Amino acid sequence: MSENRGPIGSDGLVDEMPEARAELDMFMDGLEITDDANKNRGFMIPSLRKAQDLFGYLAESVQLYVANKLKLHLADVYGVVSFYSYFTVVPQGKYKISVCAGTACHVRGSAVVFSKLFEKLALEDGEETTEDMLFTLEKVSCVGACGLAPVLLINEDVHGQVTPEAAIALVNDILKKENANA
Ligand code: FES
Structure with missing residues (x-):
């Protein structure tokens, strides 16, 4: 270590x-x-x-x-x-986006949501956090909200039935807010 x-x-x-x-x-x-x-x-x-x-x-x-x-x-x-995977020893972005990769979410397309976000955030293979430390993107196992699949969390906030477009829109909203505060 x-x-x-x-x-x-x-x-x-x-x-x-x-x-x-x-x-x-x-x-x-x-x-x-x-x-x-x-x-x-x-x-x-x-x-x-x-x-x-x-x-x-x-x-x-x-x-x-x-x-x-x-x-x-x-x-x-x-x-x-x-x-415990909950703990991290590396710096995390201000917004941690956790895409559920559990079975229910996977069946309903969470992998596509993840890959669209990965592209949107311009991450490279093996990277989880954007250079500006604004976003960390990760896959997590079932977060216990299968009825809302596919699910992602942004920090503690749960977003259900997320399409790739909706996921991108969430990121854009954050970027807008951050730029307005800059
Ligand atoms: S599989 Fe995603 S919330 Fe359960």
Whole structure:
């Protein structure tokens, strides 16, 4: 996990975002953390979820920060982070578009929705995030809204019965909004 880099956790994200760190501190101070590392394991997932919400992704410095607070090893935290696909260790776009690739959505054309979005966002093979860090595009497994298939999420917002045209329109709306705010 740490090729071409300095010491563990030296990415600096925790220090670059003091407000996020303070909010994470506040959240974790509310947990019943003890000196018994084993008992603290149960706090890993909620703490990491909160950390990811606040920092945008789980850089190594963030994982180390959480590990230290829970008196765990970085390897314990990394094991959890790498197990759950919900967690990400790379920066994400401001808008995360998650196209459901579950069976119901697939049958109703989610693959076409995905490929049209991929084209629209001018992503290259293997890329998930646009260069301007505005969008991240990913496929996810069933999000539990099969009756609305095909489904995509933009951050937390669920959009159902999405045609390729409707998906492109959603992106265009975001671009318009972002340009208006620029
Ligand atoms: S398969 Fe897409 S929501 Fe269930």
